[in-house]
Amino acid sequence: MLAMQTKRQPSFATPNGYTRIAIAFHWAIALLIVSGFTIGWIMTRIPGFTPEKLRYFSWHKWIGVTAFALALARILWRLTHEAPPLPPGMSAWQRTAANAVHGLLYLLMIAVPVTGYLYSSAANVPVVYLGLIPLPRIIDPNPEWKAILKTAHITLDYGLGVLVLAHVAAALKHQWIDRDKLLARMIPFLK
DSSP: OOHHHHHHOOOOOOTTTTBBHHHHHHHHHHHHHHHHHHHHHHHTOOOOHHHHHHHHHHHHHHHHHHHHHHHHHHHHHHHOOOOOOOTTTOHHOOOOOOHHHHHHHHHHHHHHHHHHHHHHTOOOOOOOOTTTEEESSOOOOOHHHHHHHHHHHHHHHHHHHHHHHHHHHHHHHHIIIOOOOGGGGGGGGGO
């Protein structure tokens, strides 16, 4: 335990233990998840097949591709950089829940964009990143897979939304009820 406490952080680490890079990944991906969900919500409520709806679909796909790339980079970063320890007073069930939610968040940060990408391929709709870079089709157009992947994408996305809300609620609880400064690990100016 003593060795862990005296472990030196690299110069790019913040005093709370998370590196600036980890914090940047966290907030960039959080912004993309909220934006992608919001645009997805809006675009699916626009009736018909309009230029406005197509624009929203393009933005949604661009956000998904960007979120996927950042999530992969974040996972690689996390595998090579230890997270700061949870507060010492945190109960065993809270530690287990925190680890489970984080694991599921990482899984869904990958699964949601992958199912969306596969859905586009099955629906025979190309994904052209930022309107400039055509991405390869991974599967052939297939109406049966289109329906399955659409349902999977939407279901996983709502699951991600629920987990994000649980994550935010837990962080706020730790900040204002437990007062253990857990939120300050991702928002250093709260210290």
